[in-house]
Amino acid sequence: MLVAKHQNTLDNAVKANHERTFFAQYPEHPKAYGEEAPTRGEENFKAMLNRPFTALKQHVVESWVGEEVSPYTQAPLGITYPSIAVPELIKSATHAAETWANVPVAERASILTETLDRIQHHFFEIAHATMHTAGQSYMMSFQASGPHANDRALEAIAMGYSELQRYPQEQAWEKPMGKFSIKLHKTFKAIPKGIGLVIGCSTFPVWNSLPGMYADLITGNPVIVKPHPKAVLPIAIVVSVIQEVLEENGYSPYICQLAADSSANLITKELAENPAISLIDYTGGSAFGNYVESIPGKTVFTEKAGVNSVILDSVKDIDAVMQNLAFSVCLYSGQMCTAPQNFFIPESGIDTPNGKVSFSEVAQKLKDAITGIVTNPKMGAGTLGAVQNETTLQRVKDATQLGAKVVLEGSHVNNDEFANARTTSPVVLEVTSADEHIFERELFGPIVLLIKTKDTNHSVQLAKQMARQHGAITCAAYTTDEATKAKIEKEMNSVFAPVSFNLTGFIWVNQHAAFSDFHVTGGNPAGNASFTNQEFILKRFVWVGNRTLVDA
């Protein structure tokens, strides 16, 4: 029944995956979900506060843990989650694995798509949960943890649905040998690799976890979701809904488990190093990511830190460009892995139809555009959201001590709705190309570096070097010259960094659309995996072919 229900959705998603056209199964506009949904979502969220989270169908609980604090109110959420010992998590996953592995792929795909349809009824409570853990704005929380995450999950389901049916389940093989022939009956099986572990981060607790979770699940592997202890609720809701749908359809809820822990007693390494864990998806800092990649015998998918560049050469409308980039910088206070950090600008300035705009004019225009956004009461707080943690806020404060010329200081931005919101406007610094020690690392948060270069060739050379050595998930470039465009594309692509050209208006370099944009290429130090290319799916199972002689 579920197979028939979701066949059309799956077919559309497979087609979009191939064609890379615009496709969205889950509308990004909140209004699409009915008038009452936002209020009901907020109420549901509030009802979860200050009590144990009991919606999970996991038993054998050792204790209850919870330490989430809202970046908007500075108040603890007061929610506790079941803490389950690692051996118990592994035992339950192992037990659930065999049945799940044997579910036909069409059935698996339809159950998983059903979970997404069910999750959409929780988009608004997930939005509030994301706001008050990650610090994203309400709108971003809704879109990123709701429809956009669901679309990324559907993308992974569709890729798996397609790849698992790549070869025939059985085939008659007949080799002519002259007067007779040899006949074999062959079967081709996609054997799941084992138990998956998905390690979440505190800034995108749903968006960054769903692709790995659904990639594990569609390929027949049970999954254990280990959220960041400061951002559990958004993904806990998702896991509870997945468990509900699994159970309703006669499957073990332990196919998808939540493994909450506490900062004082992290279980990530114990889980990751457990021999039963075959697959690990990780989002977070590079040091831990490199450790995860180095664990022997694991198939690992990472998204780590990167240094994203903006290459400014020539523009049609300097103000539209600065407005676009200022928004990219302000959006969620630069806490997106796709946010630009290093702006490479020639010392002679940028070409425009009205002549050169000097380096200092560009700096002034960016400063003005940022200030315009953050001081606009209708835009500032909603664009910036909140800073997820104190370390990031401190980094912004410390940035003025890096030895660079301070173009714009970060300062508190008032949030009318939440007086205690942890906010800061972006800090903008000016450095020279010799200040590599400053710009050669990710300065996570709303920190922008304007780097004076000899010319655009020099800008490209530095941006390329950064991407190769330190990784890059995005690169924004502005040029009106076709040859320069081709050169930038070629050079940045050679270090496996994608380039977005001349974005202005309502599209930003930060955005990667499901079904069309590969998120992270997997080719440079920013991460070894990509949402969602074929490798993201294929590495989770093994094709095994069996042969049986057919008697003559």
Added chain:
Amino acid sequence: MLVAKHQNTLDNAVKANHERTFFAQYPEHPKAYGEEAPTRGEENFKAMLNRPFTALKQHVVESWVGEEVSPYTQAPLGITYPSIAVPELIKSATHAAETWANVPVAERASILTETLDRIQHHFFEIAHATMHTAGQSYMMSFQASGPHANDRALEAIAMGYSELQRYPQEQAWEKPMGKFSIKLHKTFKAIPKGIGLVIGCSTFPVWNSLPGMYADLITGNPVIVKPHPKAVLPIAIVVSVIQEVLEENGYSPYICQLAADSSANLITKELAENPAISLIDYTGGSAFGNYVESIPGKTVFTEKAGVNSVILDSVKDIDAVMQNLAFSVCLYSGQMCTAPQNFFIPESGIDTPNGKVSFSEVAQKLKDAITGIVTNPKMGAGTLGAVQNETTLQRVKDATQLGAKVVLEGSHVNNDEFANARTTSPVVLEVTSADEHIFERELFGPIVLLIKTKDTNHSVQLAKQMARQHGAITCAAYTTDEATKAKIEKEMNSVFAPVSFNLTGFIWVNQHAAFSDFHVTGGNPAGNASFTNQEFILKRFVWVGNRTLVDA
């Protein structure tokens, strides 16, 4: 022109890759290549002896090296190959890389298919070269280094041709935003990872190297081929032909280079660790294979050692089964990575339509079948071929000292054509399931262990354990019971070992057919890669998507 010439071949190969049906572009019967080809091939081979191999288009040669000795005559081939310093090889490959990367995939595929068509005119000289380096029989040398290797290469080309066209080169993306829409022009590029290194082995110098070479080449990477210093000639001929075709079509011959070295001065590690090498394909022992897999920053494809099992439960015709297995054991003196080693036999014997055949009767029948083959003047020498090196021969001699009961001793087998051929018949040993220290490792060469187990469940358990811990490329199983068949398949597949059931007659477990059988699954310690699944291709390049705003 070449594109049109080979379009049909490529389309057929892509189709066969998907459908896994029988397909062979290059006939395996020598007669298909014309009456004069064998003689001309032998003459060509003889003309190459005792002189420098000058057919390669590589210059800047430092010195000439060569140490090949025929396992059939014990005489040196006397051929020397150019020795080129690693930095020079890297420099030439780097220089050649950019042009090759920019060749459209259809053009690349057609040039590479053309090289295969050209190589087929050299099948017979390659056959003699393989005989007198690897020690394979004439027929196996012809088939494995000729048509079968070419088909594996075409399989890789076809997989690449297909995968590189998986996404559109460009796409219009339009996101509706209510009253307006956002339009992006997107391009999707498959960027080659870098320079490939293919490390060959002494037993299958062509068959095991061609898939990696052609996988690198079709995905736009230049390749450096590092043969085993004792088995250079077969692949040197192949490389020279590839270079010839490249040059004829206006491309640098340095896109595919030969990196010959000497046992006294191996350059494998220097090459493998060079930062410019991104991709490594390796066939050989596990120790060096594990080292290659551990080099940071490389994409590595390995085929290492494994312990292949035979599970004997019940049979329709015990003599036909023993005949088949005896041949599998004798074929190329057990020097195939697919050759069976561990025969698990219940202590109560094997079920047949005529009642139980006891363990010792099974042992006797296998012994008789092997003796029948090796002492048959029309079969023995031609099936066994020659033992490639002294170490393998010594291992066979030492096997009787392992502490096992000797069922059949290995002994010299006369070769009428080559009086000095290094030969031995297989040694057959009997052990108990407690003798794990004997059967838990690959005993490379014609060494068979008959392992007495409690019952078939016990046999399966041990075979599974061997595959999981030590790797397995094949498993042969014999059972007439459907439930037992299902159990064997499930258990062995769970450790990513494929199973061949009930093979008798002219089909052997050793054989893996291009376009249908995945060779090595990549899922157990026998190797991390598979000829040719999608990962074998996809890991060699990175999808990068670029976006450009389309003005409203």
